[in-house]
Amino acid sequence: xxxxxxxxxxxxxxxxxxxxxxxxxxxxxxxxxxxxxxxxxxxxxxxxxxxxxxxxxxxxxxxxxxxxxxxxxxxxxxxxxxxxxxxxxxxxxxxxxxxxxxxxxxxxxxxx
Amino acid sequence: xxxxxxxxxxxxxxxxxxxxxxxxxxxxxxxxxxxxxxxxxxxxxxxxxxxxxxxxxxxxxxxxxxxxxxxxxxxxxxxxxxxxxxxxxxxxxxxxxxxxxxxxxxxxxxxx
Numbered sequence: 168x169x170x171x172x173x174x175x176x177x178x179x180x181x182x183x184x185x186x187x188x189x190x191x192x193x194x195x196x197x198x199x200x201x202x203x204x205x206x207x208x209x210x211x212x213x214x215x216x217x218x219x220x221x222x223x224x225x226x227x228x229x230x231x232x233x234x235x236x237x238x239x240x241x242x243x244x245x246x247x248x249x250x251x252x253x254x255x256x257x258x259x260x261x262x263x264x265x266x267x268x269x270x271x272x273x274x275x276x277x278x279x
Numbered sequence: 280x281x282x283x284x285x286x287x288x289x290x291x292x293x294x295x296x297x298x299x300x301x302x303x304x305x306x307x308x309x310x311x312x313x314x315x316x317x318x319x320x321x322x323x324x325x326x327x328x329x330x331x332x333x334x335x336x337x338x339x340x341x342x343x344x345x346x347x348x349x350x351x352x353x354x355x356x357x358x359x360x361x362x363x364x365x366x367x368x369x370x371x372x373x374x375x376x377x378x379x380x381x382x383x384x385x386x387x388x389x390x391x
Contacts, residue, residue, distance in 0.1 A: 210381040267313055267328035
């Protein structure tokens with residue numbers, strides 16, 4: 168198993184541009200999570216899906232953030248328009264329902 | 280709201296020592312607790328997963344315990360090695376919800 172796959176690994180974009188982060192969960196896992204990590208706030212849960220359905224998006228900071236999971240093998244996190252304060256490492260993780268998490272390697276986003 | 284605290288925030292010890300990392304959580308209604316390791320600039324690697332019905336889990340030189348009633352977990356590292364240097368994160372999966380809540384981590388340095 169290749170694990171949770173995230174792309175791109177690094178993204179540098181200008182303020183105001185749209186950013187799309189991608190995630191492929193482990194095959195067979197039915198829960199998918201998006202986290203953001205910063206030095207100041209640590210790891211924060213943004214949104215999670217069970218069986219492709221969004222369950223809790225209360226961690227999404229603003230309407231500029233949106234996430235989709237069109238099928239069991241793919242999810243996106245979109246920021247539009249991006250701002251410098253969105254700079255962080257974004258992690259995707261997957262699990263079996265109520266099982267342990269497996270994290271991807273993350274996407275390091277820099278908004279200038 | 281569940282809060283997870285890790286003590287100490289940083290720890291530096293000479294190679295070969297046995298050490299204990301502490302994690303406490305405010306709401307004892309959890310499904311499981313997971314310990315992760317994060318190397319600089321990398322993703323999270325799962326070390327141990329303890330279900331709420333379990334008291335401890337072991338993997339090699341690592342042993343994690345869980346006292347749900349008191350809201351505490353410890354990670355014991357035996358015979359520490361320089362390769363153990365990393366940030367160790369504790370996370371709980373709350374009852375009735377799926378998103379992990381993370382502590383801020385313990386930054387561990389093992390001196391050769």
